[in-house]
Each structure stands twice: as structure tokens, then as C-alpha cells.
Amino acid sequence: AQKVTQAQTEISVVEKEDVTLDCVYETRDTTYYLFWYKQPPSGELVFLIRRNSFDEQNEISGRYSWNFQKSTSSFNFTITASQVVDSAVYFCALSEVYSGAGSYQLTFGKGTKLSVIP
Amino acid sequence: EAEVAQSPRYKITEKSQAVAFWCDPISGHATLYWYRQILGQGPELLVQFQDESVVDDSQLPKDRFSAERLKGVDSTLKIQPAELGDSAMYLCASSLAAGQGRTYEQYFGPGTRLTVT
Numbered sequence: 001a002q003k004v005t006q007a008q009t010e011i012s013v014v015e016k017e018d019v020t021l022d023c024v025y026e027t028r029d030t031t032y033y034l035f036w037y038k039q040p041p042s043g044e045l046v047f048l049i050r051r052n053s054f055d056e057q058n059e060i061s062g063r064y065s066w067n068f069q070k071s072t073s074s075f076n077f078t079i080t081a082s083q084v085v086d087s088a089v090y091f092c093a094l095s096e097v098y099s100g101a102g103s104y105q106l107t108f109g110k111g112t113k114l115s116v117i118p
Numbered sequence: 119e120a121e122v123a124q125s126p127r128y129k130i131t132e133k134s135q136a137v138a139f140w141c142d143p144i145s146g147h148a149t150l151y152w153y154r155q156i157l158g159q160g161p162e163l164l165v166q167f168q169d170e171s172v173v174d175d176s177q178l179p180k181d182r183f184s185a186e187r188l189k190g191v192d193s194t195l196k197i198q199p200a201e202l203g204d205s206a207m208y209l210c211a212s213s214l215a216a217g218q219g220r221t222y223e224q225y226f227g228p229g230t231r232l233t234v235t
Binding site for chain 2: 106110
């Protein structure tokens with residue numbers, strides 16, 4: 001069965017510092033998708049990125065960047081020059097791809113709470 | 119921008135009462151998911167619909183929970199009777215129809231925060 005581990009429960013950084021959120025996953029499948037979601041205090045989960053298992057290129061979007069390493073089953077998320085608005089809980093999630101019941105479901109990690117201090 | 123709608127946003131109910139949550143997915147999204155998120159944890163899937171059909175409800179406590187999506191659009195999740203342990207955030211998400219080796223990002227609604235007293 002698939003599993004997602006986010007070992008960092010809480011992180012606090014001072015504004016403008018860089019921060020990396022770790023994500024390690026387990027899956028038996030060779031085809032799968034990885035996601036990051038942000039959950040601000042309002043509660044709604046906001047989609048940030050989707051990456052498939054065949055694409056190991058790192059991705060950058062503004063201050064956000066993602067490092068996908070299949071060899072270590074990791075999909076880490078870095079925020080550069082953090083801002084107070086980045087304060088939220090961040091979830092890493094995995095979706096396996098197969099036919100039948102339960103296909104494409106998201107398995108979430110327990111989340112990392114990021115606090116950015118002004 | 120299209121959004122997933124959920125109501126109510128907050129619900130307080132007494133133990134043994136019935137409670138229902140409603141979700142309206144993004145137009146055109148064939149797949150709808152209900153998740154439960156306990157405080158301090160990640161969301162866990164309760165039920166998944168493809169159009170009006172249940173794809174997976176293996177994690178749904180069927181003795182007290184039920185879900186339906188009669189016309190393949192909006193959906194209702196019901197709990198009867200509610201128990202103290204049901205206090206959680208109930209999240210609805212929708213996505214384009216996954217299949218043929220592809221999956222799509224799920225878009226989440228604001229959730230319903232349930233408190234059972």
C-alpha cells in the first residue's frame with residue numbers, strides 16, 4: 001500500500017529565509033503522481049503542483065520549487081524568501097494509477113505546519 | 119474561477135442526531151471525492167464517485183455514513199447517528215474523470231467543520 005511521510009511536524013522561519021519541506025513516499029507502482037497542497041487557516045486545500053513519476057525534472061514557480069528524486073523516493077518543496085502569507089499547513093500526497101476501485105485516490109501525509117515570523 | 123461549493127461551513131450537532139453535508143463540484147468534473155480530516159492529520163478518503171456511480175467506498179463506515187450523487191452532479195454525505203468521534207472537517211473535492219493512466223489534480227471545497235457534542 002502507498003504511504004506518504006512528512007517527518008517535519010512544524011517549522012518556524014523568519015521572513016525572507018528559505019525553507020524546505022520534506023516528503024518521502026512509498027509505492028509499489030511504477031506509474032504514480034505526486035502532489036503538494038497548501039492549507040491556510042481558512043481550511044481550504046489549495047493545489048500547488050502535480051508531478052508524474054516519469055518526469056524527474058525539477059520545477060520552479062516563482063518563489064516555489066520542487067525537487068523530485070525517484071532514487072530516494074522524495075519530493076521536497078522549497079520556498080525561497082518566505083513571506084508571512086506562506087504560513088499554512090502543507091501536504092504532500094500520492095496518487096497511484098491502476099484500474100479498478102480506488103484508482104487515482106490521493107494518499108496524504110500528515111502535513112507540515114509552516115509559520116513564517118515577521 | 120470555478121470553485122467547489124460546500125455547505126454548511128460549520129455544523130454543531132448532538133450525539134445520536136442526523137447530519138448532512140452538501141457538495142457542488144466544479145462544472146464538468148465527473149469525479150467527486152469526500153474526505154474526512156481529523157485535526158492535525160491529512161485528509162482521508164471516505165468515498166469516490168465517477169458520475170453517479172460509487173467507485174470506492176471501502177473506507178466509509180457504512181453502518182452510519184451514506185453518500186449519494188443521484189444525478190452525477192452535486193452530492194450529499196449523511197451521518198446517522200452522529201458520534202463524538204465524527205468531529206472533523208469534511209472536505210469535498212472534484213476532478214476531471216481520471217482514466218487511461220492519467221490522473222488530474224483534485225480541487226477542494228472549503229469544507230464543513232463538524233462538531234459533535
